[in-house]
Amino acid sequence: MMNDSPQEWPEPIIRVQSLSESIKGSNSIPERYIKPISERPNSNNNMISDDDCINIPIIDLKGVYSEDPKIRALTLNKISEACKEWGFFQVVNHGVSHELMDMARETWREFFHMPMEEKQKYANSPKTYEGYGSRLGVEKGAILDWSDYYYLHFLPFNLKDFNKWPSHPPSCREVVDEYGRELVNLCGRLMKVLSKNLGLEEECLQNGFGGEDIGACLRVNFYPKCPRPELTLGLSSHSDPGGITLLLPDHNIPGLQVRRGHSWITVKPSPHAFIVNIGDQIQVLSNGIYKSVEHRVIVNSNEERVSLAFFYNPKSDIPIEPVKELVTKERPSLYKAMTYEKYRLFIRLKGPSGKSHLESLKSPPPSTN
Numbered sequence: 001m002m003n004d005s006p007q008e009w010p011e012p013i014i015r016v017q018s019l020s021e022s023i024k025g026s027n028s029i030p031e032r033y034i035k036p037i038s039e040r041p042n043s044n045n046n047m048i049s050d051d052d053c054i055n056i057p058i059i060d061l062k063g064v065y066s067e068d069p070k071i072r073a074l075t076l077n078k079i080s081e082a083c084k085e086w087g088f089f090q091v092v093n094h095g096v097s098h099e100l101m102d103m104a105r106e107t108w109r110e111f112f113h114m115p116m117e118e119k120q121k122y123a124n125s126p127k128t129y130e131g132y133g134s135r136l137g138v139e140k141g142a143i144l145d146w147s148d149y150y151y152l153h154f155l156p157f158n159l160k161d162f163n164k165w166p167s168h169p170p171s172c173r174e175v176v177d178e179y180g181r182e183l184v185n186l187c188g189r190l191m192k193v194l195s196k197n198l199g200l201e202e203e204c205l206q207n208g209f210g211g212e213d214i215g216a217c218l219r220v221n222f223y224p225k226c227p228r229p230e231l232t233l234g235l236s237s238h239s240d241p242g243g244i245t246l247l248l249p250d251h252n253i254p255g256l257q258v259r260r261g262h263s264w265i266t267v268k269p270s271p272h273a274f275i276v277n278i279g280d281q282i283q284v285l286s287n288g289i290y291k292s293v294e295h296r297v298i299v300n301s302n303e304e305r306v307s308l309a310f311f312y313n314p315k316s317d318i319p320i321e322p323v324k325e326l327v328t329k330e331r332p333s334l335y336k337a338m339t340y341e342k343y344r345l346f347i348r349l350k351g352p353s354g355k356s357h358l359e360s361l362k363s364p365p366p367s368t369n
């Protein structure tokens with residue numbers, strides 16, 4: 001359980017932001033950040049689609065609440081297809097104030113531009129991950145990603161601790177708190193939509209998550225400029241371990257790529273949309289009908305990028321397994337039950353590693369007798 005978590009990082013932490021500043025004008029990056037050829041952004045077996053027409057589906061969420069049953073059905077259907085085919089979609093008309101979204105992003109940008117001494121006050125450790133960090137896994141000698149981050153909890157309430165949130169800029173705590181409240185609300189609405197689309201009672205997925213006692217946390221990613229973006233990644237390929245993720249990307253700066261078969265699609269963010277993606281726990285609860293899809297982040301040499309990833313997760317100590325109604329003779333349970341607490345430990349030890357953990361949950365094939 002929790003005491004399996006390492007207490008300290010295996011090596012001294014280097015802030016990628018400081019590194020990026022210190023190598024300005026140089027044409028190389030430290031070896032620790034250079035990915036094996038097969039993982040690099042432009043390697044041949046990771047073809048990037050240059051097709052400008054391809055993007056993840058964009059969904060007008062107000063269609064879900066339309067008085068016109070045709071529009072409602074059409075919208076629900078679009079979401080259903082996106083959850084099955086892409087594991088990703090963007091939502092517009094989601095009800096969260098655009099001003100609040102901008103304030104949240106700009107507050108965090110300001111935080112990352114505070115002097116290093118200020119940020120170091122919040123330096124995190126692998127014990128809880130809360131605070132200012134620069135790596136995920138704790139394996140000594142691991143190849144690192146080109147990013148720093150800030151991680152904090154909104155829910156459960158007993159984990160929310162303002163003292164672990166930045167006190168500067170002064171608006172930070174208030175803005176981030178309101179942002180969290182609005183996004184918990186939006187995720188609650190999406191959980192109902194997903195339940196309905198799976199043919200379940202509206203509250204079914206939420207109940208599977210532990211009802212009111214869910215978890216919610218924020219990871220703010222900061223991707224500094226990189227002189228050799230073709231050699232590294234801002235965030236290695238991974239699927240999100242939790243339930244639903246709402247990503248607020250930066251203005252007009254591409255970065256997020258979503259796996260589609262053997263290629264990677266670069267997401268083109270719509271103004272003031274949230275990028276929604278299905279996490280591993282929804283894949284498990286839906287018995288594999290909905291997919292938690294691998295994604296990664298590329299960096300660039302001209303601009304830094306800030307993104308806010310908000311994670312809506314199950315209560316940490318209840319077993320998560322496929323919902324009964326979705327397990328049939330024709331479609332046996334694909335996954336073994338596991339608590340989220342235990343599941344999360346894996347990614348914390350290994351860092352981002354594709355979908356390898358979900359694979360380990362797979363039930364053995366049913367015996368034929």
Ligand code: OGA
Binds near residue numbers: 219
């Ligand atoms: C994440 C993530 C994507 C991005 O934080 O899990 O996938 O664009 N972020 O920063």
Ligand code: NI
Binds near residue numbers: 239
């Ligand atoms: Ni992610």
